Amino acid sequence: MSFGKVTRRRFLVRAAAAGIVVGTPRLSAAAQAVASVLVVPASGPGPIPVMLNVNGAAHALKIEPRVTLLDALRERLQLTGTKKGCDQGTCGACTVLVDGRRVNSCLTLAVMAQGKKITTVEGLANGDQLHPVQAAFLQHDGFQCGYCTPGQIMSAVALLAEKRPTDEASVREWMSGNICRCGAYPNIVAAVRAAAGSAS
Ligand code: FES
Ligand code: FES
Numbered sequence: 713m714s715f716g717k718v719t720r721r722r723f724l725v726r727a728a729a730a731g732i733v734v735g736t737p738r739l740s741a742a743a744q745a746v747a748s749v750l751v752v753p754a755s756g757p758g759p760i761p762v763m764l765n766v767n768g769a770a771h772a773l774k775i776e777p778r779v780t781l782l783d784a785l786r787e788r789l790q791l792t793g794t795k796k797g798c799d800q801g802t803c804g805a806c807t808v809l810v811d812g813r814r815v816n817s818c819l820t821l822a823v824m825a826q827g828k829k830i831t832t833v834e835g836l837a838n839g840d841q842l843h844p845v846q847a848a849f850l851q852h853d854g855f856q857c858g859y860c861t862p863g864q865i866m867s868a869v870a871l872l873a874e875k876r877p878t879d880e881a882s883v884r885e886w887m888s889g890n891i892c893r894c895g896a897y898p899n900i901v902a903a904v905r906a907a908a909g910s911a912s
Contacts, residue, residue, distance in 0.1 A: 767835030804890035854903035856894035
């Protein structure tokens with residue numbers, strides 16, 4: 713469409729540049745309401761002292777209560793073995809143990825883990841000696857890109873500690889919270905079953 717020599721597109725561009733509100737007054741008011749919401753700065757409680765016990769070491773942090781355990785581990789303690797995949801509790805890449813139970817650290821606030829024993833993949837080996845589950849993952853080639861592997865290993869460690877059945881179907885079921893986008897499941901299951909043998 714054109715208005716004489718001014719095209720509709722050019723008119724809209726000029727109107728926008730001149731600050732002219734295009735559209736009905738009602739739409740304009742709605743747009744202004746949305747804009748006013750978007751510019752409201754986020755605010756919340758400021759940093760508080762949080763003491764975390766990770767892999768046997770105490771760490772005194774000062775963080776906002778909204779900080780997840782995952783972000784506290786990775787960004788404040790530089791324990792980057794724990795991975796961030798989905799950041800919404802669906803992939804299991806962030807699995808750590810809290811008092812021996814596996815949790816998605818992306819769904820756990822760091823303050824909730826105070827006074828508890830947190831174990832990450834960095835805390836499994838004994839010096840140069842790998843944990844049996846870590847050794848089994850290496851031996852059975854239980855990974856491809858490796859991104860899901862720390863979460864898989866933490867989940868497998870908990871599975872064995874929980875004394876779950878270790879037939880193939882059960883291992884798949886009890887490891888189902890850990891997604892592997894590379895599809896390394898056959899080797900992961902083999903590794904877990906082998907570790908069950910060496911750990912029992
Ligand atoms: S990053 Fe936590 S479940 Fe995916
Ligand atoms: S090894 Fe790549 S996502 Fe599991």
